[in-house]
Amino acid sequence: EIYRASTTAPVNIAVVKYWGKRDAKLNLPTNSSLSVTLSQADLRTLTTATCSSTYTGEDTLTLNGSPSDISGARTQACLRELRSLRAALEEKDPSLPKLSKMPLRLVSENNFPTAAGLASSAAGFAALVRAIANLYELPNSPTELSIIARQGSGSACRSLFGGYVAWRHGSQEDGLDSKAVEIAPASHWPEMRALILVVSAAKKGVSSTSGMQQTVATSDLFKGRVATVVPAHMDAMEKAIAARDFAGFAEVTMKDSNSFHSCCSDTYPPIYYMNDVSRAAVRAVEAINAAAGKTIAAYTFDAGPNAVIYFLEENSNLIIGTFYKLLQGVDGWKEEAKASSSSIQLEEAVSSIIQGGVSRIIMTSVGEGPVKTEQH
Ligand code: DP6
Numbered sequence: 001e002i003y004r005a006s007t008t009a010p011v012n013i014a015v016v017k018y019w020g021k022r023d024a025k026l027n028l029p030t031n032s033s034l035s036v037t038l039s040q041a042d043l044r045t046l047t048t049a050t051c052s053s054t055y056t057g058e059d060t061l062t063l064n065g066s067p068s069d070i071s072g073a074r075t076q077a078c079l080r081e082l083r084s085l086r087a088a089l090e091e092k093d094p095s096l097p098k099l100s101k102m103p104l105r106l107v108s109e110n111n112f113p114t115a116a117g118l119a120s121s122a123a124g125f126a127a128l129v130r131a132i133a134n135l136y137e138l139p140n141s142p143t144e145l146s147i148i149a150r151q152g153s154g155s156a157c158r159s160l161f162g163g164y165v166a167w168r169h170g171s172q173e174d175g176l177d178s179k180a181v182e183i184a185p186a187s188h189w190p191e192m193r194a195l196i197l198v199v200s201a202a203k204k205g206v207s208s209t210s211g212m213q214q215t216v217a218t219s220d221l222f223k224g225r226v227a228t229v230v231p232a233h234m235d236a237m238e239k240a241i242a243a244r245d246f247a248g249f250a251e252v253t254m255k256d257s258n259s260f261h262s263c264c265s266d267t268y269p270p271i272y273y274m275n276d277v278s279r280a281a282v283r284a285v286e287a288i289n290a291a292a293g294k295t296i297a298a299y300t301f302d303a304g305p306n307a308v309i310y311f312l313e314e315n316s317n318l319i320i321g322t323f324y325k326l327l328q329g330v331d332g333w334k335e336e337a338k339a340s341s342s343s344i345q346l347e348e349a350v351s352s353i354i355q356g357g358v359s360r361i362i363m364t365s366v367g368e369g370p371v372k373t374e375q376h
Contacts (some may be wrong), residue, residue, distance in 0.1 A: 002037045002052040003099060006374035008242035009127035010367055011118060012036065012158045013194065013308045015253040015300060017206075017260040018167060018231045020226065026175040027151050030216065031164045031230040032164045033185065034237050035158045036310070039367030040196060043112050045120070046373070047127035051102040051136045059104040063124075070106070073348040075244040078129055079104070086136035099136055106131070112362070118196070118306065125152030126159030130370045142369065162243050162369035164185045166234070173230035186366045189244050191313040195323065197235035198303040198332075198360035199277045206271050210305040212265050221266040229259050244314055250298030253310060255287075257300040264364075273303050277357030283350045288322055305357075318342045320363065326351050332361035342358070 002214055012035035020030035059079060061070040070076075108127060110120055129149040135138060146157035150167075157179065158165040161188040170178030187343040206214070215222050233256045240248030264271040285299045296315040300308050311319045321342030324333065348353075 001097075002050055002054075003102075003135055004048065004050045004109060004374065005095070005131055006048040007130045007134055007370050008040050008044045008046050008373050009159050009370045010037045010040045010124045010162065011120070011132055012155065012165065013038060013300065013302070014155065014158075015231060015249070015298075015310070016237050016256045017302075018154050019212045020222065021154075021212060022169075023173075023175065024213065025319040026035050026178075027154050028175045028178050029154055029167070029169050030226045032167060032234050033155075033158070033167045033230075033316070034164070034234060035155070036164060036192060037162045037193070037369060038365050039364045040111075040304050041109075041367070042362055042364040043123070044094065045110050045116065045123035045127040046107055047106060047108040047124075047131040049128075049131040050105045051099050053098075053102055055103040055105065057103060058256050060107070061106045061108065062109050064110060068108075071307065074125075074152045076106070078125065078171040078299065079132070079152070080127065081131045081148045082136060082138070083209075085133075085138050085140065089136070089138070091145070104135075118198075118362075121153040121339060122159045122259065122266065125149050125156035126370060128152065129156075130160065134362045134372055134375055141279050143181055147176060147178065148314065150175070150178060150180075150309070156183055160369060161366055164366075165215055165240070167185065183238060184241055186368055189241065192366040193311050193313055193316060194362075194364050195309045195311070195319060195320075196362035197277075197281055197307040197309070197354070197358045198362065199275065199307065199357050200359040201305050205273055205304060211264065211267070211273075211303055212320070214271065215263050218268040219263050222263045225259055225263055230256075233259075243341050244350065247295040250295045250310065253298040259302075273305060274301050275305045275357075276353055278305045278307055280350045280353035280357070281309070284322070284346050284354060285309060287345060287346050287350070288344055292318065316340060319342065322363070323354075325376065326355050327358055327361060330358055330361050332363070334363055338365065 014035040018033035061068045135142040142160040148205045152158035159195040161182045298310045321340040
């Protein structure tokens with residue numbers, strides 16, 4: 001008999017950034033963070049976990065059709081914890097099949113190009129943990145599973161939920177209070193949209209895992225970020241989301257991205273994730289907000305040059321129209337984008353930098369958490 005479970009898991013983009021570990025082994029962060037889960041119609045990982053007493057050898061993982069290394073300490077930590085939860089169930093109820101003793105076959109696929117530099121580790125580890133938890137029929141809540149996913153990749157703990165999600169840094173040494181919680185479901189503020197400008201980078205930058213360790217070790221600015229900046233941002237962001245206050249949400253989002261990238265450039269030697277195209281996107285958002293006479297768009301950048309621009313559905317026309325004028329030929333525009341128009345003029349230099357550097361557009365919105373697609 002082959003036991004099987006499939007699930008999808010979403011990508012999330014932080015508006016208050018996780019950057020810094022206080023314990024690299026357990027993957028415990030220096031600060032809390034908060035993200036928006038993005039729609040799985042556009043970005044998701046689909047993972048199928050199977051096990052059988054007829055399988056022999058080690059566990060295996062296939063990623064986008066190719067065999068992938070499963071021996072890494074982070075993946076192993078996730079597998080070990082999930083197996084031991086299953087083993088405890090089997091011990092309590094001896095009639096259960098001994099799935100914990102069988103090799104696992106994991107098959108994982110993204111519906112977006114991994115090369116786009118989008119946080120695929122978040123969706124990847126969330127889907128891996130959710131799929132195995134389903135296969136093992138674990139009763140654990142998404143928050144409990146987030147403690148396991150966190151050990152795969154920090155940002156992955158937030159992808160076990162849809163909507164608006166906080167990762168509480170916690171203070172225990174064992175990390176059992178460092179977990180994700182849903183701040184509000186997608187239905188609380190479903191009008192949130194995101195436009196992702198995928199920027200072609202010449203070479204791959206410093207990985208987030210290594211970059212954040214260098215920042216913790218060398219940046220003085222970072223001390224203030226952890227002590228006062230992030231706590232204030234978390235507080236203001238939770239209030240803005242509760243009140244559906246876009247201007248408040250946007251200000252914190254942009255300031256937190258700026259604070260994070262300032263700490264990166266204060267790292268010694270400095271780390272630069274944003275490039276000229278990223279900075280042109282910042283100018284474009286500023287121009288849009290100036291023309292609107294209020295804050296209707298917010299930029300944020302992760303550990304790479306891609307720009308994520310958050311806005312509300314009611315302003316789609318203005319924001320999508322502004323970029324559509326410049327980027328009509330670029331891959332990823334949907335049919336409905338053609339209808340949007342905007343009279344906003346970007347500075348010539350800003351327009352040409354964006355035109356020269358954006359290789360793909362992703363139009364998406366806030367979305368739901370993991371979805372079980374198969375189980376037997
Ligand atoms: C800039 O979750 O990729 O995207 O825990 O080492 O796997 P590891 O790091 P990762 O870092 C994400 C950093 C970020 C900010 C964020 O998502 O909060």
